[in-house]
Amino acid sequence: MRAAMVAADVGDDVYGEDPTVNRLQELSAEIFEKEAALFVASGTMGNQIAVKVHTRPGQEVVIEERTHVFNYELAMSAVLAGILFRTVASENGTGHLTWPEIEKAVRAPGSDHSAETGLICLENSHNLGGGTVMTAEHCGDICGKAHRLDIPVHLDGARIFNASAATGSTVAELTRDCDSVQFCLSKGLGAPVGSVLVGSREFITEAHLWRKRMGGGMRQAGIIAAAGIVALTDPADRLIADHRNARRLAEGLAGIKGIAVDPEQVVTNIVIFDISGTGKGSDEICYGLKAEGVLASGFGSSIRMVTHRDVSESDIDTAVGALHRFLS
Ligand SMILES: Cc1ncc(COP(=O)(O)O)c(C=O)c1O
Numbered sequence: 001m002r003a004a005m006v007a008a009d010v011g012d013d014v015y016g017e018d019p020t021v022n023r024l025q026e027l028s029a030e031i032f033e034k035e036a037a038l039f040v041a042s043g044t045m046g047n048q049i050a051v052k053v054h055t056r057p058g059q060e061v062v063i064e065e066r067t068h069v070f071n072y073e074l075a076m077s078a079v080l081a082g083i084l085f086r087t088v089a090s091e092n093g094t095g096h097l098t099w100p101e102i103e104k105a106v107r108a109p110g111s112d113h114s115a116e117t118g119l120i121c122l123e124n125s126h127n128l129g130g131g132t133v134m135t136a137e138h139c140g141d142i143c144g145k146a147h148r149l150d151i152p153v154h155l156d157g158a159r160i161f162n163a164s165a166a167t168g169s170t171v172a173e174l175t176r177d178c179d180s181v182q183f184c185l186s187k188g189l190g191a192p193v194g195s196v197l198v199g200s201r202e203f204i205t206e207a208h209l210w211r212k213r214m215g216g217g218m219r220q221a222g223i224i225a226a227a228g229i230v231a232l233t234d235p236a237d238r239l240i241a242d243h244r245n246a247r248r249l250a251e252g253l254a255g256i257k258g259i260a261v262d263p264e265q266v267v268t269n270i271v272i273f274d275i276s277g278t279g280k281g282s283d284e285i286c287y288g289l290k291a292e293g294v295l296a297s298g299f300g301s302s303i304r305m306v307t308h309r310d311v312s313e314s315d316i317d318t319a320v321g322a323l324h325r326f327l328s
Pocket of ligand 1 (some may be wrong): 041042043044047069123156159186195
């Protein structure tokens with residue numbers, strides 16, 4: 001990736017003249033079988049532009065309650081789009097809402113009292129669900145029913161390539177009927193920076209204006225787009241290796257006293273495990289692991305670990321060993 005960055009042809013992307021950014025956008029649109037694509041600085045920027053373009057101030061956006069867009073984007077949708085999130089709990093715990101769960105939260109236009117639903121937001125794979133995946137059929141069902149009510153669907157596909165590797169469906173199949181998709185070149189794909197928003201030409205034309213307004217016109221951005229092209233053209237079996245490592249990690253963790261995790265539920269590159277039985281807090285454990293060079297994030301009585309291209313099978317055994325030592 002660094003070699004590709006050094007060699008990248010560049011131009012001024014604010015004028016649409018960076019050949020490497022243009023190539024990344026064309027490649028993205030082609031892979032997702034959408035009309036157009038836009039390179040953005042981050043997943044957050046891609047999601048927030050999508051919410052803004054799809055909605056009008058005063059509308060509601062139906063979204064699962066543990067999603068990134070709702071929890072970790074600093075309420076930017078309230079600031080930029082002026083919308084209200086109507087959050088819904090996922091009954092089955094996967095983070096993937098069913099249409100009946102969504103339908104109960106949808107509000108029709110024309111009421112004197114309730115704000116109408118302007119958008120439905122989905123997330124695949126679901127980060128806090130533990131990297132769980134939504135199938136192409138499930139997503140298609142939601143989109144079809146939403147469209148019958150004239151409601152667009154945005155997918156936060158930060159890790160959609162992981163979902164693709166896990167299900168065997170292409171990213172185009174997994175997102176076929178979504179009106180827009182944000183996917184990250186960073187995270188599982190391993191690029192240092194950047195995300196891409198894909199959708200109809202009309203949607204992307206509008207998104208392009210919002211990227212500029214948000215300060216996302218990055219001039220000679222081909223330097224970072226070049227790494228994104230490498231990420232997109234990498235063989236998919238690398239992600240399968242990450243998933244195998246995550247499963248190995250979960251199996252190792254399941255053998256440690258006080259830790260609860262079901263390895264069967266680990267289908268992509270995220271492992272979330274419960275530490276209630278250890279008698280220690282998640283912050284204390286994460287600090288202890290960091291001292292041994294193992295990075296993890298804690299929240300409440302859970303810890304989250306993620307595998308990626310720089311984590312090998314032997315690193316997994318190191319991580320399990322470090323936790324085992326720390327707890328004993
Ligand atoms: C599901 C999901 N969506 C969006 C984002 C935001 O991406 P970024 O950190 O590039 O803004 C993240 C980041 O962790 C994420 O997990």
